[in-house]
Amino acid sequence: MDNKSSKHILINIKAQTLALCSDEAVLKQYRVSTAKSGIGSRQDSGCTPLGQHIIAQKIGDKASKNTVFVGRVPTGEIYESSLGAQHPNRDWILSRILWLRGLEKGVNKGYNERGGCDTFNRYIYIHGTPDSEPMGIPYSHGCIRMRSDEVIELFDWVEEGTPVTIVES
Numbered sequence: 001m002d003n004k005s006s007k008h009i010l011i012n013i014k015a016q017t018l019a020l021c022s023d024e025a026v027l028k029q030y031r032v033s034t035a036k037s038g039i040g041s042r043q044d045s046g047c048t049p050l051g052q053h054i055i056a057q058k059i060g061d062k063a064s065k066n067t068v069f070v071g072r073v074p075t076g077e078i079y080e081s082s083l084g085a086q087h088p089n090r091d092w093i094l095s096r097i098l099w100l101r102g103l104e105k106g107v108n109k110g111y112n113e114r115g116g117c118d119t120f121n122r123y124i125y126i127h128g129t130p131d132s133e134p135m136g137i138p139y140s141h142g143c144i145r146m147r148s149d150e151v152i153e154l155f156d157w158v159e160e161g162t163p164v165t166i167v168e169s
Helices: 081-086 148-157
Strands: 007-012 017-022 025-031 051-059 067-070 073-078 093-102 125-129 144-147 163-167
Touching: 017 148, 025 148, 093 148, 125 148, 144 148
Parallel strands: 007 163, 125 144
Antiparallel strands: 007 017, 017 025, 051 093, 051 163, 067 073, 067 093, 093 125
């Protein structure tokens, strides 16, 4: 998979899939988990935003698989089930982070009549999650969760500026 610049990502919330595409061809498809709270862009909603985005920042290049991130910074921990048992309420962000920026003012960028709706300021990512977490069903706090091996693979195939479209179905 060369030519990174022609790639784009399509996330389908109803299907709970993320497709890496080049032109109209699907190069790779993954099962993901989007927000348990559903679709939305309002600040603090816990929802996954729709619309046109880009990958604003790639974080975690060369980090070990299952590296734990808090505030986009590696904690020095490597996730394993015993660590998960010690912190059962943590929202695990593992391995890699693709931080999204919305491109549509009032939809997923800036503010609208309901207040803040900015994907970047809401810290919406595509990121790794423990293998014990479900895929294929909405379960996140707004982000797009992937298996660690798969988010590492995707991270290596895309670059900052890669378009990301999130659709309902």
